[in-house]
Amino acid sequence: MDGAFILDDDNNPFSKKITHEIGVSPIEYVDLRTDKEIDDYVARIFAQNSIKKLIVPVSLGEGGNNELGLRIALHIRLSERIGEDNLIPIILISDSSLETLLINQSNRYALIAATEGSVLAPLDSTEIKAHLNFTTPISKSEFKNKVLDNVIIKGPETIGPHSMANEWGVIQLDKIANLGSLTASTPALQRKPSLYFKYLLSVNRSRTAASVADNVTSTPNLIPAAGKKILYIDDEGDKGWVQALTKIFNRATVVPLTGNNLSEANFMADIRAQINLEWDLILLDLRLLPWKEDIAGTVHPIGYYSGTKILAEIKTINEGAQVMIFTASNKAWNMRDLIDLGADGYYIKESPKYLIPDNLSLQNYESFKKQVEICFEKKYLRKFFTLKEQAISQTGNSDLSFMAYSQNSLNEFFKLLKLGMWETAFISLFLPIEQHTDALVTGTHGEVMDLTGTIIQMKVGTNYKMVHDEINYNFQIQTSNKKVRARRGLGKISFTMAFKFSKDNAYLIRIGQLVEKRNSISHGSATTIKLQDFEDLIAILKLFRTHS
Known part of the structure; x- marks a missing residue:
């Protein structure tokens, strides 16, 4: 029978018998134990043979009464390595009924025999031949409804939902961003040949819109990050995330902290040492202690998790540090809570529990890229938090x-x-400067006490110590008999800086620029605020807070 094959098992005399009676071609069965071995075996036999129909004994190898044949059938159906050959008719043969197989097995692999394109036949040559003649391939359009929706593949009980999301999520990220960052030794890829992961991948492929292929780039979809320093804190980062993120952040330095072979105390000590350093971005996993936080069926408040506690420590050190949280939760309220706790963004590690289609996975990644770009742009916040705190730390003024x-x-x-x-932030810094100089400069024409305790007067005899350049809008230190008064705002600030703090004319030009920007904001006129403006205003406040 052309294109019909049987897995030929030396331990199964019946398979050899029907090979001759029905006229099917034998394929040697070899001892298979792991899902990886079965996955490779399936890919190999389909590459070497033009298989149109396949007979598979339910029990194979020594021992009997096992489920190896059912596992092989499932691997065929779920394989992405054999193309549309996964749709071929499969005739499973056994001396047990479907009900008996289901009762005797802790899993539900036998359900494959009840799906479209598969059948369970007794050890009877005539009946097997009839099934070969009348069982037809599954149509690609019906594969999900008539196969995937009717089988049950359970995830491993020894792996928590957080760990599963780490393995599934990085496979999805690597695919969507077209990274090619994972290697055969990557833990996530090592689990990919498992029936559970193959099932998830098959369901995901069936849900994925055809348009996704148009959106996924043919080259790696990377984030420009030349010269950036990124700290990545994740207890399961070694499952492929370190490789993926190192590839994503193009030309950046990514420093991972995974806590490998460390006690909880030492892991936390390493984290605390690193978060005190300066980083362009910190990527922080929400659950760093899975033995405490990754318990199936247990939900804690968002502030319970070790990641949010480390986030609080980072923001205490420097509120301007840019921190993005990695989490497997897709609950909107959790995202809001993370932002309220100080996170500057987040990335959802996709969990197999939700099986997000590839088009939404791509949206998740593009959102991550945009948030990273904003974090990079806001690196200045770290500097200004430090400047602000340094100014506040000055306590020499007795007012x-x-x-x-x-x-x-x-x-x-x-x-x-x-x-x-920015404009309101500018005014917030300017107002105490204006108010303080208004109090410092007294008298009709203006007088101020310098740092030695000497009273400096604007007018001495008929001369004035400053001139007002009305064209360029500033005051300059220059003796003149032209009348000038140190009025509130430009006049008093300039007089204070010149004669209390001994600033020169170049500095007074800068004061004029700052006051002009203040006036433009107050009058609703267009003006451009720069980071240097903030830095200069904070420096003035720091000076004022240092001296009475």
Whole structure:
């Protein structure tokens, strides 16, 4: 019978008998134990033979009453290595009924015999031949409804949902971003030949829209990151995530912390040592202690997890540090909670529990890329948190009202800066400067006490110590008999900086620029705020907080 084959088992006399009676071609069965061995065996026999129909004894090899034939049939159906040959008719032969097979086995592999394109036949040559003649291949369009939806493949009981998401998620990421980063030794790929993963992949392929192929690039879909320093904290990063992320962040330095062979205390000590360093981005897994946090059926508040506790420590060290959380949760409220706790973004490690189609996987990855880009752009927040804290740490000024006002303004500035409200952040820094100089400079024409305790007056005799350049909008240190008064705003700030803090004319030009920007914001005129403006205003407040 052309194209009909049987797995020929030396331990099964009946298979040799029907080989001759029916006229099918034998394929030598070899001792198979693991899913990887079965997966390779299936790929090999289909590459070497033009198989159109296949007879598979349910029990194969020594021992008998095993389920190897059922496992082989499932591997054929779920294989992506043999193309559409996975749709061929499969005749399973056994002296047990389907009900008996289901009762006697802890799994439900025997259900494959009840699906379209497969049949369970007794050890009878005539009946087997009839099934060979009348069993037809499955149509590709009906594969999901008539095969995948009717088999039960359970995941391994020894692996928690978090670990499973780590293995499944990195396979999906590697595929969607076209990375090619995983190797044969990668733990996630080592599990890929398992029946459970093959089943998940088959279901995922059946759900994936055809348009996805148009969106997945032919070259790796990477994130430009030349010169960036990235810290990656994940207890299961060695399952392929380190390789994938190192490939994704093109030309960056990715430093992984996976806690391999470390106690909990030493792992946490390593983490705390690294988060004190300066990074362009920190990628932090939500669950770092799976033996405590990855218990099936147990749900904890988001703040319970070790990742959120480390996030809090990072933000205490420097609120401007950019931290993205990796999580297997796809619950919207968890994402909101993470942002409320200070996370700057998140990436959902896709879990086989949800089997997200590839088009949505691609959206998940593109969202991750956009969030990373924003984090890279906001690296300046780390610097300004440090500058803000350094200014607040200065406590030499005895004016308690100013000290409280300026501290509140500095904290408010940083919150506004994080929100991208640059103009309001500018005003928040400027107002205490304006208020303080208004109090420092007294008298009709203006006088201020310098750092030695000497009173410096604007007008001495008929001369004034400063001139007002109305064209360029600044004050300059220059003796002149032209009348000038140190008024609130530009005049008093300039006079204070020149004669209390001994700043030069170049500095006073800069003061004029800052005051002009303040006026433009207040009057609703167009103006461009730069990071240097914030830095200069914080430096003034720091100076004011240092001296009375």
